[in-house]
Amino acid sequence: MNTTLSTGIKNARNVRSYMYGFGQLGELRNILHSCRVADSPAVYFIDHYFQANGLPAGLEVDASKDIVIFIDSTHEPKTGQVNALRDEVLSRARKMPCAIVGLGGGTTMDVAKAVSNLLTNGGNAEDYQGWDLVKKPGIFKIAVPTISGTGAESTRTCVMTNPVNGLKLGMNSDYTVFDQIILDPQVTASVPRNQYFHTGMDAYIHCLESANGSYRNAVGDAFGEQTLDLCRKVFQSEEMLSDDNRARLMVASYMGGCAIATSYVGLVHPLSAGLSVVLGVHHCVGNCIVMRAMEEFYPEGFREFWSMVEQQGVDIPRGICDNLTDEQYEKLYLSTIIHEKPLTNALGENFKEILTFEKAVSLFRKM
Amino acid sequence: MNTTLSTGIKNARNVRSYMYGFGQLGELRNILHSCRVADSPAVYFIDHYFQANGLPAGLEVDASKDIVIFIDSTHEPKTGQVNALRDEVLSRARKMPCAIVGLGGGTTMDVAKAVSNLLTNGGNAEDYQGWDLVKKPGIFKIAVPTISGTGAESTRTCVMTNPVNGLKLGMNSDYTVFDQIILDPQVTASVPRNQYFHTGMDAYIHCLESANGSYRNAVGDAFGEQTLDLCRKVFQSEEMLSDDNRARLMVASYMGGCAIATSYVGLVHPLSAGLSVVLGVHHCVGNCIVMRAMEEFYPEGFREFWSMVEQQGVDIPRGICDNLTDEQYEKLYLSTIIHEKPLTNALGENFKEILTFEKAVSLFRKM
Numbered sequence: 001m002n003t004t005l006s007t008g009i010k011n012a013r014n015v016r017s018y019m020y021g022f023g024q025l026g027e028l029r030n031i032l033h034s035c036r037v038a039d040s041p042a043v044y045f046i047d048h049y050f051q052a053n054g055l056p057a058g059l060e061v062d063a064s065k066d067i068v069i070f071i072d073s074t075h076e077p078k079t080g081q082v083n084a085l086r087d088e089v090l091s092r093a094r095k096m097p098c099a100i101v102g103l104g105g106g107t108t109m110d111v112a113k114a115v116s117n118l119l120t121n122g123g124n125a126e127d128y129q130g131w132d133l134v135k136k137p138g139i140f141k142i143a144v145p146t147i148s149g150t151g152a153e154s155t156r157t158c159v160m161t162n163p164v165n166g167l168k169l170g171m172n173s174d175y176t177v178f179d180q181i182i183l184d185p186q187v188t189a190s191v192p193r194n195q196y197f198h199t200g201m202d203a204y205i206h207c208l209e210s211a212n213g214s215y216r217n218a219v220g221d222a223f224g225e226q227t228l229d230l231c232r233k234v235f236q237s238e239e240m241l242s243d244d245n246r247a248r249l250m251v252a253s254y255m256g257g258c259a260i261a262t263s264y265v266g267l268v269h270p271l272s273a274g275l276s277v278v279l280g281v282h283h284c285v286g287n288c289i290v291m292r293a294m295e296e297f298y299p300e301g302f303r304e305f306w307s308m309v310e311q312q313g314v315d316i317p318r319g320i321c322d323n324l325t326d327e328q329y330e331k332l333y334l335s336t337i338i339h340e341k342p343l344t345n346a347l348g349e350n351f352k353e354i355l356t357f358e359k360a361v362s363l364f365r366k367m
Numbered sequence: 368m369n370t371t372l373s374t375g376i377k378n379a380r381n382v383r384s385y386m387y388g389f390g391q392l393g394e395l396r397n398i399l400h401s402c403r404v405a406d407s408p409a410v411y412f413i414d415h416y417f418q419a420n421g422l423p424a425g426l427e428v429d430a431s432k433d434i435v436i437f438i439d440s441t442h443e444p445k446t447g448q449v450n451a452l453r454d455e456v457l458s459r460a461r462k463m464p465c466a467i468v469g470l471g472g473g474t475t476m477d478v479a480k481a482v483s484n485l486l487t488n489g490g491n492a493e494d495y496q497g498w499d500l501v502k503k504p505g506i507f508k509i510a511v512p513t514i515s516g517t518g519a520e521s522t523r524t525c526v527m528t529n530p531v532n533g534l535k536l537g538m539n540s541d542y543t544v545f546d547q548i549i550l551d552p553q554v555t556a557s558v559p560r561n562q563y564f565h566t567g568m569d570a571y572i573h574c575l576e577s578a579n580g581s582y583r584n585a586v587g588d589a590f591g592e593q594t595l596d597l598c599r600k601v602f603q604s605e606e607m608l609s610d611d612n613r614a615r616l617m618v619a620s621y622m623g624g625c626a627i628a629t630s631y632v633g634l635v636h637p638l639s640a641g642l643s644v645v646l647g648v649h650h651c652v653g654n655c656i657v658m659r660a661m662e663e664f665y666p667e668g669f670r671e672f673w674s675m676v677e678q679q680g681v682d683i684p685r686g687i688c689d690n691l692t693d694e695q696y697e698k699l700y701l702s703t704i705i706h707e708k709p710l711t712n713a714l715g716e717n718f719k720e721i722l723t724f725e726k727a728v729s730l731f732r733k734m
Contacts (some may be wrong), residue, residue, distance in 0.1 A: 010394065014381035017541070020586045020629070027377065174384070183586070218614035219387045219550070222622060226593040247585035255589060262387070 012219075012261045013174040015154050018254070020183040022243070025058040025144060031180055032099055035140050040098040042066045043089050043139075045112045047073050047104025047146060056146065056187045059103070067092050073107040076276070076283065077160040082114045082125040089115060100141045102178075105199065106150035106283070109143045110158035113176045116141040117158075125171075126162045134173035142180040146187045148249040149199035149284060151206075151257025153181045168277065183254060185246040196241060197314040198284040200249050201305070203256030204231040205287045208301040209266030210259060213345035220263035227256040235308040266346030267297050267355075270339035271363065277335040278328060279320060288316045293366040297346065321364035333360045379586075379628045380541040382521050385621070387550040389610070392425040392511060398547055399466055402507050407465040409433045410456050410506075412479045414440050414471025414513060423513065423554045426470070434459050440474040443643070443650065444527040449481045449492040456482060467508045469545075472566065473517035473650070476510045477525035480543045483508040492538075493529045501540035509547040513554045515616040516566035516651060518573075518624025520548045535644070550621060552613040563608060564681040565651040567616050568672070570623030571598040572654045575668040576633030577626060580712035587630035594623040602675040633713030634664050634722075637706035638730065644702040645695060646687060655683045660733040664713070688731035700727045 019027055032042050044061060051070040055061070061068055069088060089097065096119065102112025114125055116138030121128070128134050143153040152158070156177050157170035170176070188196070207224035210216070230252035234245040271293070272286035281289065288309075295302040309316060321332070336355075337343070343351040386394055399409050411428060418437040422428070428435055436455060456464065463486065469479025481492055483505030488495070495501050510520040519525070523544050524537030537543070555563070574591035577583070597619035601612040638660070639653035648656065655676075662669040676683060688699070703722070704710070710718040 010388075010391075011384045011386050011398075011547075013384050016383070017378045017380050018586075019378050020584060021377075024377075031378075180378075185585075217387060218552075218611070218618045219385075219621075222593055222597060222615070222618045225596065226589055229592065230589060244585070248589070251585045251589045 009156070009261055013156055013177045014258075015177055015181050016179045018181045018183060020251075022184065022186045022247075023058060024182050025056060025184040025187060028101070028142065028144065028182060029060055031142060031182075032101075036098045038095075039065065040095045041093050042099045042101060043093070043097045043115075044068045044101045044103060045071050045085070045108050045115070047071055047108045049073075049146075050103070053190070056103075058184075058186070067097070071104060071108045071111055073105060075280075077107055077111050077114070077158070079125040079129070079160050079162040082111060082118065082160060085111060086115050086118045089119065097139055100139050101144065102141065103144040103146060105145070105147040106152040106159075109145065109152040109178075110160065110170070112141055112143065113138070113158035113178070114160060114171060117171055117173070117175060125160060126164075126167075128171040128173070129160070129162065129167055129169040131172045132174075134171055134175045137175050140179050142182065143178045144182045144184065144187065145250065145253065147191050147195065147199050148188060148246070148253035149202040149256070151203060151253050151260055153178060153183075154254050154257030155260050166277075168273070181254070183250045185243065185250050188246045188250065189241070191241075193241065193312070194314050197235070197309075197312055198282075198288050198316075200231060200234065200252070201288055202284045203227050203249075203252050204235075204305070205268050205291070206256055206265055207259055208298060208305075209268055209342070209346065210263035212298055212301070213264055213266050214348070215264050215345050217262060220259050223255045223259035224263060227252045227259055230255070232304075235312060240312055264345040265342045267343065268294060270336045270342055271360075273339060274332040274336040274364075275320070278331045281320065285317065289318075289320065289367050292316070292318070293363040318367070321367050324364075329361050329364065330357075332364055333357050336360060376523070376628055380523055380544045381625075382544055382548050383546045385548045385550060387618075389551065389553045389614075390425060391549050392423060392551040392554060395468070395509065395511065395549060396427055398509065398549075399468075403465045405462075406432065407462045408460050409466045409468060410460070410464045410482075411435045411468045411470060412438050412452070412475050412482070414438055414475045416440075416513075417470070420557070423470075425551075425553070434464070438471060438475045438478055440472060442647075444474055444477050444481065444525070446492040446496070446527050446529040449478060449485065449527060452478060453482050453485045453492075456486065464506055467506050468511065469508065470511040470513060472512065472514040473519040473526075476512065476519040476545075477527065477537070479508055479510065480505070480525035480545070481527060481538060484538055484540070484542060492527060493531075493534075495538040495540070496527070496529060496534055496536040498539045499541075501538055501542045504542050507546050509549065510545045511549045511551065511554065512617065512620065514558050514562065514566050515555060515613070515620035516569040516623070518570060518620050518627055520545060520550075521621050521624030522627050533644075535640070548621070550617045552610065552617050555613045555617065556608070558608075560608065560679070561681050564602070564676075564679055565649075565655050567598060567601065567619070568655055569651045570594050570616075570619050571602075571672070572635050572658070573623055573632055574626055575665060576635055576709070576713065577630035579665055579668070580631055580633050581715070582631050582712050584629055587626050590622045590626035591630060594619045594626055597622070599671075602679060607679055631712040632709045634710065635661060637703045637709055638727075640706060641699040641703040641731075642687070645698045648687065652684065656685075656687065656734050659683070659685070660730040685734070688734050691731075696728050696731065697724075699731055700724050703727060
C-alpha cells in the first residue's frame, strides 16, 4: 500500500453538500432561492434528451427569470463549445448569474463546471486546461446527475477537447468541484438499458483498474471497494433498473468519483481514450469494448464483467477495430500510449516494452 | 429501503478538504501559512496525552505566534469548559485567530469545533445546543485525529453536556463541520491496544446499529457497509495496529462519521449513554460493555464482535452494573429511554413495550 495520496492531489476537495432521495429534485427550487441575489438569474444546462422528452418531474424552471440552455451530448465537450456557451449566458443574462445548474450526464455536468469557472475567471476554456490554473471560485454550481457512473458530480475536473491542438484535458482544480449535488434516483428511471449499463460500468471499470494498480492508498481503496460492491449488487441482480438498484448505482457513481481523486486508472482507460480520439467512440461504451481484450491483464474482472453483461442481456459493440488502415492503428496506438501515468500504474515504468505497437494492435483486433 | 435521508438532515455537508498519508501532519504548517492573515495566531487544542509524552513527530508549533492549549480528555466536554476555553483564547490572542486546530480524539476535536463557532457567533456554548442554531461560519478549523473511530473529524456536531440542566447535546450545524482534516496514520502508532479497540469499535457499532435499523437509505448504507468491512479487515487480522490497519481504521472512522450524517444508531448507543450519564463510563468503552447484552438484538454482530475481542485479546470491563441501587437502575433506565429516535429505529414505535424497566435492568445486569 502506498503511503500517501499518489495522484498529485495532496489535498482532496469534497463536494460541499449533497442531497439524496427519490423526489429530492424538488428541493432545487429552495436551494436556488437561498442563493439568489435580487433578480440575478439561474442558468440551467440541461441534456438535450429532456428537450425532446420533457423536463424531469419536480423540476420547476422560472422562465421569466432563468436561462435554460439544452446541451447536445452526442459528442463530448469541446473548448470552443464551452466558450460559446459562456457567451450565450453573458448575452442572455442582464446580471451575473447566481447559480449554474448542470442537469444531465457527464458532458452536461462538465459543461456546467467549465462555464461556472469561466464566468468569474475570464479568458477562454483552453486557458485553463491543466492543473490548478483556475484562480477564483466559479459561480455557485449545482449538479443533478440524470445517469450514473462517470462520477462527474464528485470530481475536480471537466473533460474537454481543444480541436486546434487535439488536447483532451480538463480544468483540474478545487474550484471545479460542485458546491451542491442532488442525487435523486427518480430521474434515472427512464435511462435505456444499454446506456445505463455502459455508463454504470465506468465506475466499476475505474475502480477495477485502481484496485489492480501499483499506486494505491487506503482512502482510494475504500471508496473503490465500496463502488465495486455497489456495482456488483446492481448488475448481478434480477433487475438492475429497480428503484433500489438505481439508488445504489447513483451512490456508486458519487463514490467512484471520490475514488478517482485519490487513485489512478490502469490499462482500460488509455485504450478507450484511443477509441474516442480516433473513432469517436463515447467514453463509457468505449471502456466496455476495451474489456473484450482485458482477460490477460484483469482476469477476475474480465470474467465478472462479462458475466454481468450476459446476465443483463446488454449489447457491447464488437469488431469496431477489425478493418482499420495502418494509419488508423498507428493513431490508436499513439493516442493510447501518451497516458503514461495510468499505464505505469498498470504495467510498470517499462510499460512500452509490454504494450508495444504489435501488442496494442492485437488487443484492438480482439475488441 | 427508505426513500430519502431520514435523519432530519436533508442536505449533508462534507468536510471541505482532506489530506491522507503517513507523515502528512507535516503539511499542517503549509495549510496554516495559506490561511494566516498578517500576525493572527493559530490556536492548537491538543490532547493532554501529548503534553506528557511530547508532541507528535512532524508537528511544528510557532510558540512566538501561536497559542497551544492542552485538553484534558478524561471527561467528555462540558459547556462551561468550552466557554472557559473561548475566554482563554480571547485573553491570550491579541487578534482573532486565523485558524483553530483540534489535535486529539473526539473530545479535543469537539472542543475545537465548539470554540470555533463561539468565537464568531458570540454567546455561550449552551446557547447553541440543538439543531441549526449557529448562524455564521466559525473560524477556519482543522482536525488532526490521533485515534480512530468516533468520526468526530467528519460529523456536524460536537457533543457536550450542560451540567446545569443535564442536557447532553451538540451544536448540530453545517458550520460545525471541519474545513480541513489531516488523516495521518503515523500519529496513531502509539495508541494503547485496549483504547485503540474500544474507540475503533465506535465506528463498527454505529454502522451495525444503522444496518439493522428501520430507517435506511442508500448513502448511509454504502458508507456504513464500507466502514464495517474496514473494521473487519482491521480487527480480524493478525496485527490490528499494523501500518496498513491503522490507515484502514482511520478511513473507517472518517467514513463512519459520514454514515452518521445520514443514518440513526440503534439500541447500543442509548444504553451506552445511560452508562455515561449515571456511571461516568466513556462513550467508546461503554458501547463495548453494552455489546455483552446484545445477543438477542444483533445476533450476528454480537458473535462477530466478541470473536474480534477474543482474537485481539483486549479487555472489556465486566459487571459494572451488577450491584447498583434501585435509584441507579431507575436513572440508567431514564437516561436510556429518552433516546427515542434511535430506539424507534431499532425496536419500532412501541419500543417502550419491548424495552421495559425490567427488561432494561436485565440487560444492564448482563453487562
